[in-house]
Amino acid sequence: MTSFLGHDKVRQTFCQSLANNKLHHAWILAGDKGLGKAGFAQQAAHFLLNSRNRPTDFSHIQDDEAGHLLAAGSHPDFRLLRRGAKGDKEEKKARDNGLDSLEEHELARNIKVDQIRALQPLFQNQASISEYRVVVIDAADDLERAGGNAILKNLEEPPKNTIFFLISHMPDRLLPTIRSRCQMLRFDPLSDADMRIILKNAGATLTDADIDALVVAGEGSPGRALQYIEAGLAELEGIAREIIKTGDRDNRLKSDLARKLSLKAATPRYRAFLERAPSLIAEQIKSANMSCSLPAIEKWREASDLATAALPKALDNQAVIFRLGSLMGELAQAGRVK
Secondary structure (H helix, E strand, O other): OOOOOOOHHHHHHHHHHHHOOOOOOEEEEEOOOOOOHHHHHHHHHHHHHOHHHOOOOHHHOOOOHHHHHHHHOOOOOEEEEOOOEOOHHHHHHHHHHOHHHOOHHHEOOOEOHHHHHOOHHHHOOOOOOOOOEEEEEEOHHHEOHHHHHHHHHHHHOOOOOEEEEEEEOOHHHOOHHHHHOOEEEEOOOOOHHHHHHHHHHHOOOOOHHHHHHHHHHHOOOHHHHHHHHHOOHHHHHHHHHHHHHHOOOOOHHHHHHHHHOOOHHHHHHHHHHHHHHHHHHHHHHHHOOOOOOHHHHHHHHHHHHHHHHHOOOOOOHHHHHHHHHHHHHHHHHOOOOO
16 A cells, blocks of 8 residues: 555544554544545554554555555455445446446445444454454445444444544534544645645656646545546646637637537546536636626636536536536636636
8 A cells, every 4th residue: 555645634643542542433534525535544444454563654554464455355354335336237347347447326325224234243253363443434424324323333332443434525414423423533625735746646647737737626635636637637627728718709619628528438527527617717717806706706606507507407518518618718708817
C-alpha cells in the first residue's frame, strides 16, 4: 500500500489516540465524496493490522504481509462492506471482474442487513493474525434501516479489539444513536499542493496545463479530479473556457462540445461535464466581478438546474450541452468576462 497523503490533522488525531491507549472503537469519517475518506480507512486498517511491526504514523507503513492480504481482499481480520450487485447479471459481472467494474446503476440501492449479519462470525473468536479486527462500511449512508439498527448493536456492545470505520458523506443523516457511539473525524478539501502531487502520481501523461485545470475542477477533492481524468475533462474544460472567452458566435465550439458528449460511449464524460459546468460558470462570474449581476446569476442558476435535471429526466445530451455552452457564451457576449 502507498502512504496516505494530506489530512494531517485527522491522521494525527487517530494515531495519537492509539499511542495514548485511548483508541475509540468506532469512527465516523465525515466529508464530501472524493476527499480520501476510503483511502484513510484502508491505511488506518493497515496501520492497525500491522501488529508485528506497527509504525508510529501512516507515513511509515511498509510493504508487508498485512498490506498484501488487504490488497488481495483476503485478510482474515478485515471486512469491507459496500453496496453489492443489483441482480444476477450484475452479480456475475462482479464475480468475473470485481465489484469496482460495476456502474452506479448496476449496484444495489443499499447495504443490506444480511451483510451486517454476515459479520457476526468474525466477532465470535479472537483476531486470527493481528491484534485488532477492522470493519469498514463504505458508505454508512447506504445502510438500509434494518442494517443501521443491526450495526448499532455492535457499536453499543463492541467486540473486543474491533475497530469500526463508518465512511459518511452526509453524517447528519445517520441515526443519532449511531453518531453518539462514534468519534467523528471531519475531512476538509485538500490543498492545491497536495492535489498536484496526487494528480502527478496518478497521471504520468498529464501536462502542467491539465493538472492546473484539474486542481481547479477538483476543488480539493482528489476523487473528483481523478474521475475527471478518466473522463478527459481537461480537454472539455479547455473548450468550455474558450467559449467563455470568445463567446463562440458561430457556434463552432458549442457544436464540437455537444458532438463529443452526445455518443453513448461518452456517458462518463457527459456526467463529469454536467457536474463541472455550473462550477465553471460560477468561477468565471466571480473572477469577472459579476457576483452582483442578476443576469449572470440567472445564467448560473439555469445551468445548475439544467445539469441537475439532465440525467433524471433523460434530456437529450446534445441539446443539454449546447444550451450549457450557450449560457457560457452569453457571458462573453455581454462583454463582462475577460
